[in-house]
Amino acid sequence: MAVTIKDVAKVAGVSPSTVSRVMANHPRISAETSKRVREVMEELGYHQNIMAKSLVSKTTMTIGIVLPRPADEMLLNFFFYEFIRGVLAQLTRAGYDLLMAGSGNEREELESVTRLVRSGRVDGLILLHSRVGDPIIELLHREKMPHVLLGRSMEYEDVPSVDTDNLQAAYDATMHLIAQGQRRIGFVSGPSHLALSQDRMAGYKKALSEAGLPFKQTWVVEGEFLLESGYRAMASIMSQPEPPTALVVIDDVVAFGVLKGLTELGYRIPQDVAIVSFNNLQLSELTMPPITSMDIGTYQLGYTASQMVLRMISQEPILTRQIIPHRLVVRESSLQTISPVK
Structure with a gap:
């Protein structure tokens, strides 16, 4: 018989709601309680049912990134690896997955974003660049999709972004x-x-x-x-x-x-x-x-971008524009x- 949240809560000596908060990395849960609950989860072999959680919460527990160029070309630049390492560090901690979609040109990039947003496959998006008259940002505004831009928007001052000066x-x-x-x-x-x-x-x-x-x-x-x-x-x-x-x-x-x-x-x-x-x-x-x-703090750029989009999904307040120091x-x-x- 499958192990449930109630089983974990009973052994750990906490309530089922506390177990749920631990899995969601809730900031009000102490490090000691979180450690004890996670140890019990591992002992009992409990694994969170993401599909069931998605059906209840109407979330996908997934953040999307659309590559502005073909994947084989993007992966030739090691900046991308370090940025993604920062993104994944925060997403993994929060129990989220990362979905990456490739594109060959501006039209394909817009089509990829449109599919991700309207199919409900992601809860938020991280954009890797902005251009003049960017239709992707216009689309995300219309669809009210949480999104964070790496860099500066050239037209919209209210776009959440993380950047270097x-x-x-x-x-x-x-x-x-x-x-x-x-x-x-x-x-x-x-x-x-x-x-x-x-x-x-x-x-x-x-x-x-x-x-x-x-x-x-x-x-x-x-x-x-x-x-x-x-x-x-x-x-x-x-x-x-x-x-x-x-x-x-x-x-x-x-x-x-x-x-x-x-x-x-x-x-x-x-x-x-x-x-x-x-x-x-x-x-x-x-x-x-x-x-x-x-x-330019590439790892920190990725970590902060994912942190910002998760806070937007949770409807927590954020600084619209965050600047990472350079040296x-x-x-x-x-x-x-x-x-x-x-």
């Missing part, structure tokens, strides 16, 4: 290069229609302006968040009569491609070209040379050992 982070990264004596600083960007790319470009420009340094459009190259994109960018940006002697790169994975491209072209890092990037992936300290990178992790790729070419 990307303008300030890019400003700080650029000022680091300037402090190293760099005067010809380029920028390897992501897609220009994304708020992330626009904010980091703005921070880069602000630093140049304050330092009295020139901004040259020919020192800016746009691409995707892929290693191959950074690799290809070097052929064009470094073929100029007066190429930059330092680069701010939008993302560590892109920076891996930049490093590969520069090395093949015969440039030494950092003696000929200094590099600063973003995300501080673990692989950044294993490259040759190790890459200076802005740590520059300085490594060899940006430390000027030889004066740059003037």
Whole structure:
């Protein structure tokens, strides 16, 4: 005969409602009580019947993430793994599952979100980016679906979001290069229609302006968040009569491609070209040379995003916009050992 909540409550010496609260990670349940109840659950072999709970509560106990690009492409960027690790840490603690749906373009992304919302397969969604005139955010507003955006909405101030101060982070990264004596600083960007790319470009420009340094459009190259994109960018940006002697790169994975491209072209890092990037992936300290990178708290971004969407589902108050602190992790790729070419 299957073990029930009442069986667990009797052995643990608590009420059935307390057992339910323990399974829901209710904040008012003490750590001692929670530990005792969970030990009894394990001893008795009790497993929560999610299907039954869903029928009663009319919830799916599932949060959705729709990938803005094909899964095989997204999984090439290690930022995604670290972000998902943070998401899962919070969801698992709360007894929720994660459902990921892929898409190949903007139309497929909208179709995936529409299916998830209208089929009742998820209780909330985490969005990985925002674009101008985003129909997905408009849809979620209409359907009153709890959702949290990674990044800044370019049109809706009331969209719950978790973000880095990307303008300030890019400003700080650029000022680091300037402090190293760099005067010809380029920028390897992501897609220009994304708020992330626009904010980091703005921070880069602000630093140049304050330092009295020139901004040259020919020192800016746009691409995707892929290693191959950074690799290809070097052929064009470094073929100029007066190429930059330092680069701010939008993302560590892109920076891996930049490093590969520069090395093949015969440039030494950092003696000929200094590099600063973003995300501080673990692989950044294993490259040759190790890459200076802005740590934006990727794990914490994921953890906070899932925490926010769960609070929205429970109708608890949240801060509409949460900013995760950033810090520059300085490594060899940006430390000027030889004066740059003037």
